[in-house]
Amino acid sequence: MIDEKTAREAVIRAADELFYTRGVQAVGMDAVRTAAGVSLKRIYSLFASKDELIVAVLHHRTTIWDAGLATTSERATSARERLLAIFDFLDAWFREPDFRGCAFINTHGELGATSSAVADAVREQKRTFQEYVARLVADVGAPPALAPQLAILAEGAQTTAAISGSPDAAHQARAAAETLIDVATGRR
Amino acid sequence: MIDEKTAREAVIRAADELFYTRGVQAVGMDAVRTAAGVSLKRIYSLFASKDELIVAVLHHRTTIWDAGLATTSERATSARERLLAIFDFLDAWFREPDFRGCAFINTHGELGATSSAVADAVREQKRTFQEYVARLVADVGAPPALAPQLAILAEGAQTTAAISGSPDAAHQARAAAETLIDVATGRR
């Protein structure tokens, strides 16, 4: 038998992909079982309910997202570049063939009204992202009001790209961000 | 018996409110029946399936949205003010007690992957909105590239407000829009 940690990861990874591709409610636990290769009995010994699995998947997505953002920003040398790197990161993501929008936004739209645990997990990840942006804005020496503006651009780019099916929103948002940063830092 | 048009409207209105509040999949046709006061048999004579009802509800939302936007922009005297009025409209909307985000974004997150009819209806309404913004941007004499930037701000404000539960995103997006418009029109 595979150990608990491996089984947990297999279930979360399989559920993540299924939930993201088809939507949470469209995926039955049977499908998760088949994709993960872990028996239902085992799944329910690892997660008390589907709701708990959904929250675990969201937390998993958070770490993936944070890691991706960190990797992209590593290449940047200044705070300004690190801010703009957010939109390069989005651009690369939007171009992935199975891109289907932000999983947090999608899941919130689907279950935010019903499950407060889901709503909390989503809110938490957005809050973390906003804090990340706020830190970079402080580093770049711009007024704090710039941070939510850039975060809103990033959110808007994600929903726009998801609905339109085109990655254009990333560079459009990047251009807007550049203007806002320039004005806020007195460059323009 | 009430006439067809009235029954249709009652069903759409009831379904709209239920879908928006609880999410589409969380609402059964029984709940729609009870809320609308129209028998299931009648509902299914007006709409071939729940999917068709969902699309009808989305179209209904589109007209509501367009009308609200038109009303808000009536007060504005210049194209610039009409562009900014979009964000005042959002601000008023975000403050409504039962605000739960953009119904189109939510429904797309919930069913966009499963139902192409839903995805189409959502894409259509976003496209209409983008064209509206593009027209105002042309009126204000700014380069066309400004339009998608403002549209992205509006989208981002909607998801941010929905998830955070606070209306702040409206005025943050408005401030960003003001900066972008000023730069694009050479005011700054």
Place this chain on the structure above:
DNA sequence: TACAGTAGAGAACGAACGTTCTCCGCGCAA
């Protein structure tokens, strides 16, 4: 009054789903 047609209320049906249970096989201790 008798009758035909229609619409409403909700029971019924079949499918899907979350969750639990049963059965079987395997590894291990004595």
Place this chain on the structure above:
DNA sequence: TTGCGCGGAGAACGTTCGTTCTCTACTGTA
């Protein structure tokens, strides 16, 4: 070898839901 505990596969259970069907009441007509 025998017995035991544990885990896997998936059948089973109870519920929910979309959709259809049945029965009843009512309206209008002769």
